[in-house]
Amino acid sequence: MKMTWRWYGEGNDSITLDHIRQIPGVEGIVWSLHDKVAGEEWEFEKIKEVTDLIKSKGFNADIVESVNIHDDIKLGLPSRDRYIEIYIDTIKKLSEVGVKVICYNFMPVFDWTRTDLYKELPDGSNALYYEKNAIVDDPKVMAERILEGGKNFTMPGWEPERIAKLDELFKSYEGMTEEALFENLKYFLEKVIPVCEQYDVKMAIHPDDPPWPIFGLPRIIRSRDHIKKFIELVDSPYSGLTLCTGSLGPNLLNDIPAIIREFHDRIHFAHIRNIKVYENGDFIEVSHRGKDGSVDVYEVIKAYHDNGFDGYMRPDHGRHLWGEEKECRPGYGLYDRALGVMYILGVWDSLDKQKGGN
Numbered sequence: 001m002k003m004t005w006r007w008y009g010e011g012n013d014s015i016t017l018d019h020i021r022q023i024p025g026v027e028g029i030v031w032s033l034h035d036k037v038a039g040e041e042w043e044f045e046k047i048k049e050v051t052d053l054i055k056s057k058g059f060n061a062d063i064v065e066s067v068n069i070h071d072d073i074k075l076g077l078p079s080r081d082r083y084i085e086i087y088i089d090t091i092k093k094l095s096e097v098g099v100k101v102i103c104y105n106f107m108p109v110f111d112w113t114r115t116d117l118y119k120e121l122p123d124g125s126n127a128l129y130y131e132k133n134a135i136v137d138d139p140k141v142m143a144e145r146i147l148e149g150g151k152n153f154t155m156p157g158w159e160p161e162r163i164a165k166l167d168e169l170f171k172s173y174e175g176m177t178e179e180a181l182f183e184n185l186k187y188f189l190e191k192v193i194p195v196c197e198q199y200d201v202k203m204a205i206h207p208d209d210p211p212w213p214i215f216g217l218p219r220i221i222r223s224r225d226h227i228k229k230f231i232e233l234v235d236s237p238y239s240g241l242t243l244c245t246g247s248l249g250p251n252l253l254n255d256i257p258a259i260i261r262e263f264h265d266r267i268h269f270a271h272i273r274n275i276k277v278y279e280n281g282d283f284i285e286v287s288h289r290g291k292d293g294s295v296d297v298y299e300v301i302k303a304y305h306d307n308g309f310d311g312y313m314r315p316d317h318g319r320h321l322w323g324e325e326k327e328c329r330p331g332y333g334l335y336d337r338a339l340g341v342m343y344i345l346g347v348w349d350s351l352d353k354q355k356g357g358n
Contacts, residue, residue, distance in 0.1 A: 004028040004314040014328045017057040023338045025345045028060040034154045039070035039083045042090045051097040065103035076184040084191045095199035101268045103242045105206040108217045109169050111157020112209040117149035117330040125319040127285040153329040178218045189234040196238040204268040209247035240266040246273025249295045250283045260303035273316030285317050288340035305351040315340030
């Protein structure tokens with residue numbers, strides 16, 4: 001297993017590469033060109049500038065999260081072919097600098113969704129929170145709250161340029177069904193996966209967050225059955241998963257360790273996140289320690305370890321600790337994610353010992 005850390009780039013992250021170097025066990029940086037919107041060309045010079053910087057600090061730059069999918073591709077419009085060609089061009093450029101995995105999602109309109117970015121926990125820390133009853137009316141209210149809470153940081157999936165066109169986007173997706181969205185995803189994959197096979201770059205789709213339809217929009221990567229259907233769309237080892245425990249976890253019917261054991265050979269990237277689900281279905285993100293939430297993090301890590309997982313892993317969203325919310329991107333502070341790295345590696349090392357490893 002290769003431990004990684006998501007970093008948003010110089011001048012766009014309160015955490016520096018020098019900070020990350022001091023966290024034991026972190027081998028790679030998960031990066032992107034965060035000034036790019038979906039469908040925009042990625043210039044090779046910018047790609048190389050970022051990856052050279054990452055490598056100069058002793059990290060690998062093997063994973064990009066994300067190269068976002070243009071809505072015309074998700075909608076299946078005639079213009080999708082042009083945006084797919086741009087995407088293919090990006091895959092080829094990324095392969096030149098050694099990128100091995102591209103994380104992406106196929107969620108209509110919204111990426112991850114929360115109703116409060118700084119909900120206080122009993123211990124005085126605060127974290128991202130989802131209140132089910134708040135996701136029923138005007139999505140603009142939620143969007144404005146998230147953009148305001150993001151301060152001056154870029155918020156992937158919540159680009160102001162897109163959010164300004166919410167009415168137009170929702171109108172475009174009127175009548176969109178799960179089946180149609182799956183068909184549009186299949187069309188995209190049939191175009192890009194042969195290129196991925198040629199250039200040795202794996203695609204890893206991220207589950208829907210949260211794992212159910214919102215505002216009438218379909219969600220198609222949200223359960224074991226949805227994942228199985230996705231895997232069968234284009235049955236290639238280069239079409240795989242970013243398995244996120246925090247995205248699948250809010251639906252308590254999702255047996256995440258069992259999903260990992262079933263699809264382990266198609267998981268290219270693992271996000272470890274813990275959430276506490278309340279009786280009414282609301283949920284909040286908590287520490288990575290399994291006992292603090294509803295995700296059995298030990299069994300998740302054990303499922304990876306038992307199956308010889310040698311892919312990439314990172315601690316996902318953490319709580320904001322010791323007042324850092326004043327200066328960090330929501331969910332992406334330093335302290336709780338660093339604690340998460342050590343918790344994950346501690347479990348992994350103990351499992352190695354039990355197996356008689358080093």
